[in-house]
Amino acid sequence: MVTRILPAVGDADAARSVTALLSRLPDTEAAPPAGDSTSLLDALAATAGESVADLPEVVLVHERIGPVPALDLIRQVALRFPAVGVVLVTADTSPGLYSAAMDAGARGVVGLPLSYDELAARVGAAAQWATGVRRHLGPGPDVLAGPGGTVVTVTGAKGGVGTTLLAVQLALAARASGRGTALVDMDLQAGDVGSYLDVQFRRSIADLAGINDISPRVLDDAVYSHSTGVALLLAPAEGERGEEVDDRATRQVLGALRSRYEVVVIDCGTQMNAANAAAVETADTALLVTTPDVVAVRAAKRMVRLWDRLQVRKAEETTTVVNRHTRSAEIHPQLIAQIVRTRIARTAVPANFRELQGAVDSGRMQDLDSRGAVKQAMWALAGELGLVGAADGADGTGRRGPAGRGRRRRGGVERHS
Structure with a gap:
């Protein structure tokens, strides 16, 4: 199974670094990075409008995304697209930040500078979680998914x-x-x-x-x-x-x-x-x-x-x-x-x-x-x-x-x- 990944990175250099490393992950398909929070939410909403099954399994949110702060953006994605696994990419790997990211709805945190092994592990775990949620929820009409109201x-x-x-x-x-x-x-x-x-x-x-x-x-x-x-x-x-x-x-x-x-x-x-x-x-x-x-x-x-x-x-x-x-x-x-x-x-x-x-x-x-x-x-x-x-x-x-x-x-x- 191919894991679909949508990165959200506001910095051009960071976007190139993330894209290059994602291209090395096996059985993954990375979409072009969303340059800001609005582009990310619009892309997810457009995809969900066609079919919830077409949503990416994993969204990577870089700490330098904007204009909505990274943690607030994670919270919005988690609320509006609950079957998408969100991973935060940040230089701050302190317990406080990790706890805040989990509270916002993230499924993992990857430290900067990026490590192939750590990124692969976090993306794999988030994708596995997203797949399990979708299998559990099924295609029924009462599932809260997509862009919401x-x-x-x-x-x-x-x-x-x-x-x-x-x-x-x-x-x-x-x-x-x-x-x-x-x-x-x-x-x-x-x-x-x-x-x-x-x-x-x-x-x-x-x-x-x-x-x-x-x-x-x-x-x-x-x-x-x-x-x-x-x-x-x-x-x-x-x-x-x-x-x-x-x-x-x-x-x-x-x-x-x-x-x-x-x-x-x-x-x-x-x-x-x-x-x-x-x-x-x-x-x-x-x-x-x-x-x-x-x-x-x-x-x-x-x-x-x-x-x-x-x-x-x-x-x-x-x-x-x-x-x-x-x-x-x-x-x-x-x-x-x-x-x-x-x-x-x-x-x-x-x-x-x-x-x-x-x-x-x-x-x-x-x-x-x-x-x-x-x-x-x-x-x-x-x-x-x-x-x-x-x-x-x-x-x-x-x-x-x-x-x-x-x-x-x-x-x-x-x-x-």
Whole structure:
């Protein structure tokens, strides 16, 4: 049996050294190295999307991988692809580092400089473990394997552009289509998801920040099961507790949620910090919400540039959503696309505060009228993003409403009266 190996090495010289040594191992097939954490996760997700059996038996993670730190990357791979054996390559072979690597989910540690015998032993052990896990789990549909659930982040270009409302409606749309859905409030100092859904709950994402191993039971204790069926992980009631949630905690929490729910929607608010930067970086889809006015569009452009400078997200990997769109607006979606240099969602959300006012004032966004243009547009956007099944209409009943018909257009922007 041939052991398939995928190395993840950020340094060019180290990549050549690892590749050369792997080529000498018998009965192995080494893929070209992934140069960063994003490339590795994307490659694994693409392979798992075709067939879980095609995943490599072993992933080698070099200590100089980035931008996600090596141990955090190992934790993500272990959570999302549990039948893959991960081996850490590091110069630090101390007991503390070894213990941390095992806690993260590694199946072995190889010291630098690389030794043929040690590498062969660790790769062989990891491959044997992966093969045993796959044989034990079998091909049944209940096996957690592959990329896990879809993570969508919703970030506002500035305050007041409708970020939380959109995040809530995307989650409700996904859940109405029958998909297990979690909604996470990562506007850590001023989160309003609970207020929009008439929820008071003492647990929050901050309660998970200090936990190294988030078990299903621990996650259940922190999550509020809403009457709509959406699982809510709220922001802390005390804003200062938001500082407890760092990038490491964010990746661990999202990994646990991704392994449990088909769709995870995250309200990232408008303030950039390490936690929501990590969420945007690891998301499958990153939405940036703006309104068609000069101030908001300029803010959107600044956010896109900030993400690019910090290597959080490339402009071409970001989708901008235009909220409160009107046909008479001088700043139209195509112009916004030229300014911010991102993709623009085909679905533009119309301006109609009168439709929203009752639900906003009562704090019951789940009661928003399904016949309204705003809700239909937001649920159509959920369909455009693949969060609902093809047979699910904008009203969650399975019927194709006006928004459903508009979603079949190509190359244009949907307009809703």
